[in-house]
Amino acid sequence: MTPDGFPVVGIVGGGQLARMMIQAAIPLGIHIRLLSERADDSAARVCTEVVIGSPDSIDDLVNFAAGCDAVTLDHELVNLDALERIEAAGGVVRPGPFTLAFAKDKAHQRREFAAAGLPVPEFAEVTTAEEIEAFASRLGGWPVVVKAQRGGYDGRGVWVVDSPEGADELAAEAAERGVALITERFVRIKNELAVLVARRPGGQMVVYPVVETVQRDGICHEVLAPAPVPPDVVERALAIGLRVADLTCATGIVATELFWSEGDEVLINEIATRPHNSGHFSIDGAQTSQFANHLRGVLDWPLGDTSLLAPAVVMANLLGADSESLAPRMAAALRQPAPGVHPHLYGKGVRPGRKLGHVNALGDDPVETRERAVRAAAVLTGRAE
Ligand SMILES: Nc1ncnc2c1ncn2[C@@H]1O[C@H](COP(=O)(O)OP(=O)(O)OP(=O)(O)O)[C@@H](O)[C@H]1O
Ligand SMILES: [Mg+2]
Structure with missing residues (x-):
């Protein structure tokens, strides 16, 4: 809390979403503390209290959270174990690790939503080209969409695959880079x-x-x-x-x-x-x-x-x-x-x-x-x- 009783919200990540949260915090009297990787990140340029650190580092996150009334995030590429540690120590993380797990992992998200009866495109977790091909033939042929389970943004990590050769190439590259995949119906x-x-x-x-x-x-x-x-x-x-x-x-x-x-x-x-x-x-x-x-x-x-x-x-x-x-x-x-x-x-x-x-x-x-x-x-x- 600030000396005059207003809450301190910590934001993990210094992108434009954090920057616009800061703009919204000002008229509400909320004090923002920012965990940013670089001093010239979008939000770090307009924030009065910037801590330089990594959203992957447990130490950085736990230290950052001390003294925040609540911690929130501008992206989901964050160490969930660290967030659990913060909560275990009595800190408040919103959204919490349970919620963030959905955003972080497209396979987890698809699985949970399908199980809850929410409408999602047909999908399968795949590792090999043969699995992608089997999925395509189960759905009546090409194309299918293949996605990285984690870490994609702005269409990076999303590929339309329209042939067995394409599936071969993609599966090989994903294996080499250790990228887990899902494949899903190409929705018209x-x-x-x-x-x-x-x-x-x-x-x-x-x-x-x-x-x-x-x-x-x-x-x-x-x-x-x-x-x-x-x-x-x-x-x-x-x-x-x-x-x-x-x-x-x-x-x-x-x-x-x-x-x-x-x-x-x-x-x-x-x-x-x-x-x-x-x-x-x-x-x-x-x-x-x-x-x-x-x-x-x-x-x-x-x-x-x-x-x-x-x-x-x-x-x-x-x-x-x-x-x-x-x-x-x-x-x-x-x-x-x-x-x-x-x-x-x-x-x-x-x-x-x-x-x-x-x-x-x-x-x-x-x-x-x-x-x-x-x-x-x-x-x-x-x-x-
Ligand atoms: N199953 C699908 N069928 C057809 N088009 C798709 C399918 N999945 C994704 N797309 C197209 O690719 C775009 C990016 O997909 P998605 O939102 O999954 O990726 P992302 O990189 O995580 O995106 P974001 O920029 O929202 O973070 C979608 O907005 C859509 O246009
Ligand atoms: Mg998207």
Whole structure:
């Protein structure tokens, strides 16, 4: 606790999610202590109390947690044994190791959700090319999707395999690198959706409007709120999101990525047990941002209203195009028709394809709002004048 009685929340990981949690903490009086690997990480650049250390090191995590009222995370690549040690010593980790195990391991997640009767694509844990081939023939042929069980992000760790040769190559490389795999049905996707729930430790929940996530090459480019899908699809998505939050004993935000398939199924792709790219729209576009609701959930404070502030809210990611800074283009990007756009930069160096920030736009018309957000993002990243 701070001398004036406000809570100290420790965040493990110095990425943009931690940075945006810090922004949300300020008006609530929450003091943030950050465990970051480098002093120039996105969140470390804007935090007043930074501890340099590794999310893999038990010592670093245990020392970091001492004196925090609660510890939360900006990514799931963290040593779960250390989190158990922190809890055993009376510390508070939210979400806890039970919840994080879902996010950390796609095989565990698929197994548990399938056992609970939640809709997931058919899947199998595999190690050899023969097992991948057997799975493909069981499902009626190629292609199938193969994924690393752990450690993937932004589509790295996800491969579409369309032949026995492809399976051979992938299985050999995975064996060489010691990467455990799952394979699953290639879903014919109509739309990708996401549903975000904020949950308190006692079980109280709020849910955000279901959104569409527009993905290209495994990377989220835009998020459209509300999702332009029929009401029964929205209902199914909401029900899945709430069940996932309960089943995983989430605290703070849990995001469920979904596929709406050509065959009208709503299937779980994967979950994240923390704020998520699909919820960045909420910073400007909802009564309470996902980052504020994450912190409220972590501290077991009352959760905030999740309703939208406009009929259409759109987020466009800023994906690095070249090696130039975004700075010279900011003024031009802001020159958008009323009601304009809200850029959020992450303070990261520019690399092709890297998420450098995002732009939010609110409006009455989904098409115009999307155009405005996308245009500003294109100008800011140098893809348009
Ligand atoms: N079974 C599938 N069938 C068809 N497409 C898939 C399947 N699984 C994944 N994809 C595509 O690949 C993308 C990335 O997959 P996934 O979300 O599992 O990977 P990730 O690297 O963990 O992603 P993230 O960027 O969300 O961390 C999905 O958004 C989807 O477009
Ligand atoms: Mg994903």
